[in-house]
Amino acid sequence: MVFIAILIGCIIGAFLGMNAPVIPYSLSGYLAISIIAALDSVFGGIASVVKGDFDLKIFVSGFFGNAILSILLTYLGERLNVDIYLAAIVVFVGRMFINLAIVRRYYLDKWTNRIKTAVMEEKAEEDKKS
Template identity: 55%
Template sequence: MIPLIGLLIGIFIGLFLKVNIPNIFAPYVPVAILAALDSVFGGVRAGIEKKFDTEIFVSGFFGNIILAAGLTYLGDRLDVPIYLAAVVVFGSRLFNNFAIIRRLLIERGREKIKHKEEQL
């Protein structure tokens, strides 16, 4: 629940407050956001599976962001698009976590319907 609340707060801040990002950081922000979303979806998945651990979530959240930004920075210095590795990995994990979350919610819904039918 904590990751979802954080995501909603971030969306609210992004929509209603004017936040200007300097051009120097422009290449890093999208990759960092993708890494952060990967962590949020992983946290939501862990919450649904009743395995959520705040320390793991927070360390993964900031670790993913730092790793993604670091790869982007290194790629800029080497003039090689290394950030694509982060985009591919975090993007695929994001879609994978979304698919698992969707399946878990559908299964939970089916179980509730079955349980109600058994009570009748």
């Protein structure tokens, strides 16, 4: 059910996004940083699902809050002539890697566990037969 929703959302979004008007170039930097923030939130959400402590409120507020905050910080950085968006990218991308690592370990564990149990069950059946 959730996977269907994700799939439909992604397809519709991609379709509409391809037909969307081109945004001004000077604004595309802000959009890019907000995309990174949103991606970070999504990976964080996936990781929390894996860990089992997923909270929709935290996820939604993180998704939009991080995006908006990153835009504001980038704007502030531009005003101050400091590339704050670099720090945002470092943080978000770093977190993305950490979350991906969590997901990867989880599925790796799951997979190895399944193989282990399968092997043990086979052994048990063989034992029963004999």
